[in-house]
Amino acid sequence: MKRQAFALILCLATAFSAEAQVNTHPLFEIEAEADFICFDNLLNVYVVRNSELIKYDKNGAFQFRYSDRQLGKIGAVDVTFPLRPLVMYPDINYAVILDNTLSNNRGRINLLNRGIDMGTLGCTSVQNHFWFYDAMGFRLIRVNENFNRVTDTGNLAQVLRIADLQPNFLTEFANRVYLNNPTTGILVFDIFGTYIKTVPIIGLEAFQIDKGEVVYFKAGKLYRYDLTNYTERGIPLPENVLQALMQKNRIALRTAKTAEVRALN
Numbered sequence: 001m002k003r004q005a006f007a008l009i010l011c012l013a014t015a016f017s018a019e020a021q022v023n024t025h026p027l028f029e030i031e032a033e034a035d036f037i038c039f040d041n042l043l044n045v046y047v048v049r050n051s052e053l054i055k056y057d058k059n060g061a062f063q064f065r066y067s068d069r070q071l072g073k074i075g076a077v078d079v080t081f082p083l084r085p086l087v088m089y090p091d092i093n094y095a096v097i098l099d100n101t102l103s104n105n106r107g108r109i110n111l112l113n114r115g116i117d118m119g120t121l122g123c124t125s126v127q128n129h130f131w132f133y134d135a136m137g138f139r140l141i142r143v144n145e146n147f148n149r150v151t152d153t154g155n156l157a158q159v160l161r162i163a164d165l166q167p168n169f170l171t172e173f174a175n176r177v178y179l180n181n182p183t184t185g186i187l188v189f190d191i192f193g194t195y196i197k198t199v200p201i202i203g204l205e206a207f208q209i210d211k212g213e214v215v216y217f218k219a220g221k222l223y224r225y226d227l228t229n230y231t232e233r234g235i236p237l238p239e240n241v242l243q244a245l246m247q248k249n250r251i252a253l254r255t256a257k258t259a260e261v262r263a264l265n
Contacts, residue, residue, distance in 0.1 A: 024251060024262040028060030037259050039245040039252045040079040047259055048074050053087065055102055060261065066102035078123045080171065086130065090120040095132075114147045121170040121179075126191070131177060133170055140170075140179065140193055153193040160187070160195060173209035180204055186214065201225060208245060217244040222251070 030047060032054070038046035043058035050073050055063040066087070076088040087096040093116070095109045111119035117136035125131050128145040138158070142151035157165040162184055169180040176196070177189040186199040186207070199214060201207075207216035214225040222235040222244040237244055243254035249264045 023265045025265065027250070027261045027263050029261075030056060030060060030259040031257065032259055033257060034254055034259060035074075036243060037245065037252060037254045038077050038079045039247045039250075040082040041247060042082050043247055043250060044079070044082060045252055045259060045261060046077060046079055046085075048077055050074070053077060053085075053098075053102060064102040066098060066104065068096065068104070068108070071096070071108065076121065076169075078171065080173075081124045084124060084128075086122055086124050088119070088122045093117075093119050095119065095122055095130075097130075109147065114143065115149060116141060121167060123170045123172055125172050125177075126175070131170060131172060133167055133179065138165055140177065140189065142191075142193065151193040153189070153195075156187070156195075169204070169206045171207075171209065176209075178207075178209060180207065199225070199227065210246065215246050217241075222246065 030045065032047045032049065034047045034049050036048050045056045047054045051069045051071065052065065052067040053074060054065050057063050071089045071094055072091060074087055075090040078086040083100045085098045087098060089095065093111045095111055096104050097106045097109070098104055111132065116132050116134050118134055119132045120135040121133035123131050125142060129150065130143050132141050132143070134141055138155045140153040140156065141149055143149055156162065162181065164183050165181055167179050167181045171178050175191045177191065179187040179189070181187060182203050184198060185202055188196045188199060190196060201214060201216070204216050204218065207214050212227050214227065216223050220237055220239065220241065222237060224233045237253065240255045241253045242256065245252045251262050251264060253260045253262070
């Protein structure tokens with residue numbers, strides 16, 4: 001395929017260094033018309049389409065499949081901890097916690113019954129905890145493995161004086177919680193829900209946190225934004241790429257018909 005014939009040229013440019021060129025080579029390609037893909041730290045790839053979640057191993061071999069059509073379309077999946085992926089159904093305020101075989105051993109979780117009125121976002125946390133964003137109360141809520149509330153930030157729109165608080169992505173990394181509000185940037189909190197700062201990157205749909213950097217796809221490029229020195233490196237991608245993710249020495253690319261994984265040389 002043409003996609004496998006080209007060598008991606010990664011032009012990593014910052015304000016303080018010249019451009020560098022890094023080649024990649026294809027490892028495998030999955031034929032799938034996905035809504036989005038996920039990439040865990042074990043290099044497994046997850047393909048999501050409508051109500052279905054499919055897991056492939058680091059070599060591209062099919063592993064497991066999960067689907068619950070009664071819950072409808074999957075809104076988000078967090079595979080930060082591959083042993084307990086979290087699947088969100090924000091349209092109906094439900095969540096499902098899977099195991100590494102994508103089996104649902106805990107059943108469906110009605111977030112309203114857990115005191116979360118409108119759980120539009122969710123992510124896994126350390127110590128078998130979970131974070132949820134309750135859009136009804138504009139608050140972050142952390143719960144333990146039994147879904148008992150341990151942290152509640154209160155109304156963030158009032159506390160942070162944000163008139164247009166409509167976050168669309170939530171993740172935790174290294175005891176920091178990152179809540180993306182596209183119009184103002186990424187809101188950063190500690191593990192106790194205390195606000196720390198705002199990372200001034202606007203207009204994002206999703207991102208990854210890796211070694212002190214925000215990794216995100218925007219306008220046909222994959223960027224790495226350094227949270228320490230506030231510099232940014234852009235990685236040009238093929239025109240047909242709709243989503244890009246990085247894990248270790250690999251990059252995963254989603255197009256309209258495929259999910260491709262390439263190795264960084």
